[in-house]
Amino acid sequence: MLKIVGLGPGSKDGIPSANLEALRNARRVILRTARHPSAEVLRGEGIDFGTCDDLYESSQAFDELYAAIAERVISVGEGAVYGVPGHPLCGEESVRILLARCGAEVLPAPSFIEVTLAALRKPFSGALQVWNAHEPMAHWPDARANQMVYQVDSRQAANDAKLRLLQYFDAESRAYLVSDAGLDTEKVLEIELSEVDKHEVGPMTTLYVEGLSLERPKGFYGLVDIVDRLLGPGGCPWDREQTHETLKRHAVEETYEVLAAIDSGDPDRLCEELGDLLLQSVMHAQMDAIEGLYDVDDVIARVSEKLVTRHPHVFGEGDARTADEVLQNWDAIKQREKGEPASILDGVPAALPSLLRAFEVSKRAARVGFEWPSVEEVWRKVEEERAELKEAISGGDASRIEEEFGDLLFALVNVARWLAVEPEDALRRMVDRFVDRFQAMERVAQKPLRELSAEEWDALWESAKSER
Numbered sequence: 001m002l003k004i005v006g007l008g009p010g011s012k013d014g015i016p017s018a019n020l021e022a023l024r025n026a027r028r029v030i031l032r033t034a035r036h037p038s039a040e041v042l043r044g045e046g047i048d049f050g051t052c053d054d055l056y057e058s059s060q061a062f063d064e065l066y067a068a069i070a071e072r073v074i075s076v077g078e079g080a081v082y083g084v085p086g087h088p089l090c091g092e093e094s095v096r097i098l099l100a101r102c103g104a105e106v107l108p109a110p111s112f113i114e115v116t117l118a119a120l121r122k123p124f125s126g127a128l129q130v131w132n133a134h135e136p137m138a139h140w141p142d143a144r145a146n147q148m149v150y151q152v153d154s155r156q157a158a159n160d161a162k163l164r165l166l167q168y169f170d171a172e173s174r175a176y177l178v179s180d181a182g183l184d185t186e187k188v189l190e191i192e193l194s195e196v197d198k199h200e201v202g203p204m205t206t207l208y209v210e211g212l213s214l215e216r217p218k219g220f221y222g223l224v225d226i227v228d229r230l231l232g233p234g235g236c237p238w239d240r241e242q243t244h245e246t247l248k249r250h251a252v253e254e255t256y257e258v259l260a261a262i263d264s265g266d267p268d269r270l271c272e273e274l275g276d277l278l279l280q281s282v283m284h285a286q287m288d289a290i291e292g293l294y295d296v297d298d299v300i301a302r303v304s305e306k307l308v309t310r311h312p313h314v315f316g317e318g319d320a321r322t323a324d325e326v327l328q329n330w331d332a333i334k335q336r337e338k339g340e341p342a343s344i345l346d347g348v349p350a351a352l353p354s355l356l357r358a359f360e361v362s363k364r365a366a367r368v369g370f371e372w373p374s375v376e377e378v379w380r381k382v383e384e385e386r387a388e389l390k391e392a393i394s395g396g397d398a399s400r401i402e403e404e405f406g407d408l409l410f411a412l413v414n415v416a417r418w419l420a421v422e423p424e425d426a427l428r429r430m431v432d433r434f435v436d437r438f439q440a441m442e443r444v445a446q447k448p449l450r451e452l453s454a455e456e457w458d459a460l461w462e463s464a465k466s467e468r
Contacts, residue, residue, distance in 0.1 A: 001078075001103055001104060001105055002073070002074075002080055002081075002082065002098070002102060002103070002104040002105070003022050003026070003080070003081045003082070003104065003105045003106075003107060004081075004082045004083075004084065004088045004095055004098065004099075004104050004105070004106050004107070005019040005022055005023060005081055005082070005083050005084075005088070005106075005107040005109070006019060006083075006084060006085075006086055006087045006088045006107060006108050006109025006110075006111075007019070007031075007036065007038035007041075007042075007083050007084060007085050007086070007109060008038065008085075008086065008109040008110045008115075008182065009037075009085075009086065009110060009112070009115045009180075009181055009182025009183060009204075010036055010037030010038045010041070010085070010180070010182065010183050010204065011037065011041065011182060011183050011184070012041045012044070012045075014038075014109065014110055014115075014182055015038065015041065015109060016107065016108070016109055018107055019107045019109055020045065022081055022107060023042065023045075023047050023049075023081055023083065024045070024047060026079060026080065026081035027078070027079030027080065028050070028076050028079065028080050028081070029042070029047060029048065029049040029050070029080075029081050029083060030049060030050045030051065030052065030072065030073055030076060030080060030081075030082055030083070031049050031050070031051045031052070031082075031083045031084070032051070032052050032069060032082070032083070032084045032085070032092075032094060033051060033052065033053050033056075033085070034049075034051040034053055035053065035203055036085045036203065036204070037180075037183060037204070038083070038085060039051075042083075049083070052068075052069045052072055052073075055068045055069055055072070062093070062134065062135055066093040066094045066097055067097060069094040069097075070094050070097040070098045070101065073094075073098060074098070074101065074102060082095075082098070082104075085112070086109065086110065086111045086112045086115075087108050087109055087110065087111035087112075087114075088106050088107070088108065088109075089106065089108070090111035090112065090113060091111075091112065091130065091132065091150055110182065112150055112181065112204075112206060113128075113130060113148065115181040115182035116148060116178050116181045116206045116208060118181070118182070119178050119181040119182070119186050119188055120176060120178065120188060120208060122210075124146070126144070126145065126146060126211055127142065127144065127145035127146065127211065128145060128146045128147075128148060129141060129142060129145045129146070129147050129148070130148045130149075130150065131147075131148075131149055131150075132149075132150055132151050133149050133150065133151050133152045133153075133157040133158070133160060133161045133207070134151055134157060140167075140168070140219070140220055140221065140300075141164060141165055141167075141168050141169075141219075141221075142168075142211075142221040142224075143168040143169055143211065143212045143219055143221050143222060143225075144211050144212060144221060144225060145211045146208070146209070146210055146211045147165060147207070147208065147209040147211070148206060148207070148208050149161045149165075149206065149207040149208075149209075150206045151203075152177070152196075152201050152205045152206060152207045153201060153202060153203045153205060154201065155197050155201065157201070158177075158196045158197040158199075158201050158205075158207065159196075159197035161196065161207055162193060162194070162196040162197055165193060165209060166193065166194070167219050168219035168220070168221060168222070169193055169209060169212065170193070170212075171192065171193055171194035172192050172193070172194070173192065173193040173209055173210075173212070174190065174192070174193075174209070174210055175190075175191055175192065175193040175195075175196055175207060175208070175209045176188055176189065176190055176191075176207070176208040176209075177189040177191065177196065177199055177201060177205055177206075177207060178205065178206045178207075178208060179201070179202055179204060179205045179206075180202075180204050181204070181206065183204075193209060223278070223279070223282055224282060224286065224296055227279070227282050227283055227286045228286055228289075231283075231286055231287060231290060232290075239283075242283070242287070243287075244284060244287065247280065247283060247284065250280060251277075251280045251284075254273065254276045254277045254279075254280055255277060257273045257276060257277075258270070258273045258274060258276075258277050259425075259428070260273075261273040261274075263428075263429060263432065281296075281299070282296055285298075285299045309333060309337070310329070310330050310333045310334065311326075312329065312333070313326070313329070327367070328367070331367065334347075344364050344365070344367075344368050345361055345364050345365070347364075348360045348361050348364060353424060355409075355413065355423050355424045355427060356423075356424040358409070358410055358413045358423075359413050359416065359417065359422065359423050359424065362410070362413055362414050362417050363417060366417065372414070372418075375415065375418040375419070378411065378414050378415050378418055379415065381411045381414070382408065382411045382412060382415060384411075385404065385407045385408040385411045386408055388404045388407065388408075389401070389404040389405055389407075389408050391404075392404040436464075437461065437464035437465060438464075440463075440464040440467065441457075441460040441461065441463075441464050444460065444463070445460060
């Protein structure tokens with residue numbers, strides 16, 4: 001069976017005796033990298049080894065690199081010992097791949113987390129987020145948690161980590177560059193976060209930033225913290241009384257506020273309204289977090305995974321050259337994920353505004369072939385529905401009038417789809433124009449509106465139209 005051994009921080013004392021014994025007795029030893037002080041320790045002990053350092057030069061991406069390392073280790077066969085810096089189960093992606101593919105015995109050793117915290121000689125409490133300076137995080141840094149960034153092995157890596165953290169921490173936040181933790185050459189440099197990339201770093205440098213103890217941390221998790229306080233003990237009585245049901249109308253209202261801000265063309269207004277809409281998402285997520293169901297990180301993780309899997313033309317091997325092809329791929333992937341729906345229209349929420357729902361239903365039906373051959377045919381359908389409505393009006397049947405009026409509206413929605421017009425937007429903007437013009441008439445009318453003649457109304461309307 002393959003043995004995976006931790007090499008600790010890089011000193012002989014840091015390698016457990018059982019690990020050294022396994023290395024001495026191995027048929028073949030392979031290290032992830034010899035660019036670590038533990039390699040010199042092994043040489044001093046007379047232990048021969050191979051390395052995977054050449055793979056770092058040939059691999060284009062980290063996932064390719066780790067997969068290639070795992071493949072090489074497996075190819076060595078029975079009696080192999082694979083050595084990695086620190087603890088095998090801490091920050092070692094190649095080990096995760098190996099354990100998923102084959103059985104292995106893991107021999108632990110002190111991790112970089114342990115020796116870094118020991119080097120800092122600072123009391124540790126609260127949460128700790130640990131991430132690799134060279135790889136994207138699964139989630140944003142949480143400013144309430146202590147941050148430990150490993151493999152800060154170049155000024156570029158230090159700069160990247162600094163810029164990511166500055167989105168949530170103040171530039172003056174205390175930061176610590178810990179080099180060669182656990183070795184005789186151990187060094188701890190205390191600086192401001194903004195200065196992280198101005199100092200020398202190396203292969204064994206870790207960046208540590210203490211979580212904020214401010215009343216209101218910056219960034220996204222600052223908002224999460226505020227919501228948690230509002231919903232928690234001693235929080236806001238109104239917020240604590242809310243449920244998903246009571247907040248539904250606020251989500252709808254904030255959505256339309258965003259639409260109005262977009263129509264206004266005012267970026268400051270849009271910025272504010274997007275924040276109000278974001279608050280609704282955070283409120284719903286953190287209400288369920290209190291119940292232990294999920295939290296905002298789970299929401300982010302799920303939508304991130306969805307975006308990646310449903311855009312294979314961006315993140316994978318898929319191909320889509322037009323927006324229509326993207327939508328077709330999206331629907332096909334969604335069906336594979338959720339199983340064949342009972343109806344292609346099942347995914348259209350019944351709670352949508354009726355005009356928007358009609359537009360979405362029309363698009364879904366057309367996407368699978370339920371479509372007119374040309375826009376002229378759609379116009380003929382409009383005329384047919386108009387005639388049927390007039391006939392219903394002549395008959396005086398209120399129920400049929402309502403039905404035929406709905407048919408006419410739906411036919412016009414299909415015209416909008418053919419003309420690439422969003423009917424909901426078009427009607428909303430038309431109503432906005434009507435309101436502007438009517439209010440302009442109110443301002444200039446020389447007598448009460450109820451006393452205006454038809455000719456006076458017409459003159460005022462034409463005047464308002466010419467100005468707006």
